[in-house]
Amino acid sequence: QWIKRKKLPIGPTPLPLIGNLHQLFFFYWKFGGCVQTYRHLEQVYGKVFTVWIGPLPTVYISDYDLAHETHIKKANVFGARFAVGALNYIREGRGIVASNGEFWQEHRRFALTTLRNFGLGRNLMEEKIMEEYRYRFSQTGNNNKSGPIETNSSMFFDLLIGSIINQLLISERFEQGDPEFEKLKESLSVGLEKFGVLDIFLPDWMMNAWWMKWRMDDILGPFSWIHRLSQRNVERRMALIQSGEHVIDGDGTDFMDAYINKYEKDKREGVNTTFTLENLAIDMYDLWIAGQETTSTTLSWACACLLNHPEVVKKAREELIHLTGGHRSISLADKTSTPYLNAVINEVQRIASILNVNIFRQTSEDTIVDGQPIAAGTALTTHLSLIHTDEKLFKDHTKFIPERFLENEGLDKKLIPFGIGKRACLGESLARAELYLVLGNMILDYDLEPIGEVPQIKTTSPFGIMKRPPVYSLRFVPVHHA
Numbered sequence: 001q002w003i004k005r006k007k008l009p010i011g012p013t014p015l016p017l018i019g020n021l022h023q024l025f026f027f028y029w030k031f032g033g034c035v036q037t038y039r040h041l042e043q044v045y046g047k048v049f050t051v052w053i054g055p056l057p058t059v060y061i062s063d064y065d066l067a068h069e070t071h072i073k074k075a076n077v078f079g080a081r082f083a084v085g086a087l088n089y090i091r092e093g094r095g096i097v098a099s100n101g102e103f104w105q106e107h108r109r110f111a112l113t114t115l116r117n118f119g120l121g122r123n124l125m126e127e128k129i130m131e132e133y134r135y136r137f138s139q140t141g142n143n144n145k146s147g148p149i150e151t152n153s154s155m156f157f158d159l160l161i162g163s164i165i166n167q168l169l170i171s172e173r174f175e176q177g178d179p180e181f182e183k184l185k186e187s188l189s190v191g192l193e194k195f196g197v198l199d200i201f202l203p204d205w206m207m208n209a210w211w212m213k214w215r216m217d218d219i220l221g222p223f224s225w226i227h228r229l230s231q232r233n234v235e236r237r238m239a240l241i242q243s244g245e246h247v248i249d250g251d252g253t254d255f256m257d258a259y260i261n262k263y264e265k266d267k268r269e270g271v272n273t274t275f276t277l278e279n280l281a282i283d284m285y286d287l288w289i290a291g292q293e294t295t296s297t298t299l300s301w302a303c304a305c306l307l308n309h310p311e312v313v314k315k316a317r318e319e320l321i322h323l324t325g326g327h328r329s330i331s332l333a334d335k336t337s338t339p340y341l342n343a344v345i346n347e348v349q350r351i352a353s354i355l356n357v358n359i360f361r362q363t364s365e366d367t368i369v370d371g372q373p374i375a376a377g378t379a380l381t382t383h384l385s386l387i388h389t390d391e392k393l394f395k396d397h398t399k400f401i402p403e404r405f406l407e408n409e410g411l412d413k414k415l416i417p418f419g420i421g422k423r424a425c426l427g428e429s430l431a432r433a434e435l436y437l438v439l440g441n442m443i444l445d446y447d448l449e450p451i452g453e454v455p456q457i458k459t460t461s462p463f464g465i466m467k468r469p470p471v472y473s474l475r476f477v478p479v480h481h482a
């Protein structure tokens with residue numbers, strides 16, 4: 001440890017085996033959350049510091065300029081995923097989130113191109129988002145379709161966003177009460193809830209040890225269920241293709257079609273390929289897990305913020321009515337004409353900061369950051385939440401103030417909820433399209449009313465890997481434009 005520390009940024013003194021865990025737990029208790037704990041460490045040790053999770057040193061960058069200097073300017077040094085422990089469970093170096101090297105490049109490029117193709121030409125992505133938006137609002141609530149809709153925020157947005165990603169992946173929608181969806185959602189929330197920071201870093205030998213089996217079954221079992229569902233979807237599609245009930249027309253209409261086209265082509269040409277059906281199930285598993293909970297949680301945060309700030313809803317709606325005359329929906333082409341709505345979405349993502357840190361990277365060579373050495377192979381991350389609560393950038397950071405993005409040109413560049421650099425979020429453009437279309441049209445079409453107490457703008461999971469908003473119900477009351 002002593003020798004290793006010489007090649008790492010400073011940080012609290014670690015003990016053998018347990019590293020800084022005792023201090024981390026003490027600070028969690030003292031400060032009441034992970035972000036406050038890491039803010040304290042930043043104040044003591046500076047913008048780059050090391051925390052030992054047991055025997056493993058992990059390095060944190062807590063400043064935007066340093067994150068840019070490392071992840072953008074030296075992208076190759078900071079571009080590999082640190083994929084051990086629970087992150088590598090099921091994936092075993094495959095998929096998009098936890099793979100590296102050529103495999104990662106091929107699968108990331110394929111997924112990006114396929115999702116981008118949905119955005120070109122007839123703009124399938126926008127069509128699918130709007131179709132699901134209209135469907136969900138028309139199906140929820142009472143039978144009076146033009147009356148108010150009463151719902152639970154997280155269930156409503158889970159169904160909406162789950163259906164959009166499912167439409168893009170396999171052309172299927174989830175319905176309320178659908179047992180498969182309920183089980184899928186439960187698996188995801190149970191899995192993410194039980195997942196602790198230590199599990200991310202467990203070495204494979206420890207994960208496989210007999211004395212860890214109960215814990216691994218408990219936290220990873222739900223993820224196995226999601227993986228099996230993904231495998232079943234692949235088997236079902238292949239059976240339909242073989243029976244002639246599903247025909248892939250040209251490029252196909254969803255991700256699975258596009259992948260099967262590539263798989264068949266590689267097979268025909270005798271290429272030694274990683275595009276196998278087994279890997280298709282893993283890619284879909286990754287896209288589903290990464291693409292569902294993230295966006296739907298952000299929308300739940302958005303409504304919590306808007307319920308607390310009716311003046312923001314009013315101002316955003318005025319902008320949208322001025323643009324559309326109240327006669328049509330908002331489309332992605334309107335984005336440059338809606339600066340206030342854009343600022344509202346930015347501020348929601350800043351306040352929510354649903355993922356505190358980038359998924360961990362691994363330095364590929366010895367390097368120096370802010371004058372401090374970092375050895376090759378070190379696990380490192382950018383602390384997104386510390387950047388988003390940096391008072392120098394975001395004054396009065398606990399307050400919801402969309403105007404800050406209008407008053408301070410270029411501030412939006414320093415907002416990085418999708419991560420930064422080579423491994424930044426693959427679904428960023430899809431998520432941005434969903435947030436813009438759903439929030440913009442919802443503000444245009446509905447008044448928001450709380451049912452019961454107005455939810456606090458405060459996370460209910462200060463120690464979790466994902467920051468969740470309070471659970472609350474709300475009412476969407478249709479607005480009739482003159």
Ligand code: HEM
Pocket residue numbers: 081096097098108286287290291292294295298354355357358359360417418419420421422423424425426427428430431
């Ligand atoms: C508001 C919604 C979302 C947020 C805040 C978000 C945030 C993030 C963050 C912080 C990362 C880690 C980046 C890094 O390590 O530098 C990430 C990675 C990723 N996200 Fe998202 N994400 C969102 C939506 C989506 C959607 C809709 C999809 C899929 C369609 C998606 C797919 C992925 C994938 C595949 C990765 C791994 C990328 C790689 O390793 O190359 N995300 N996301």
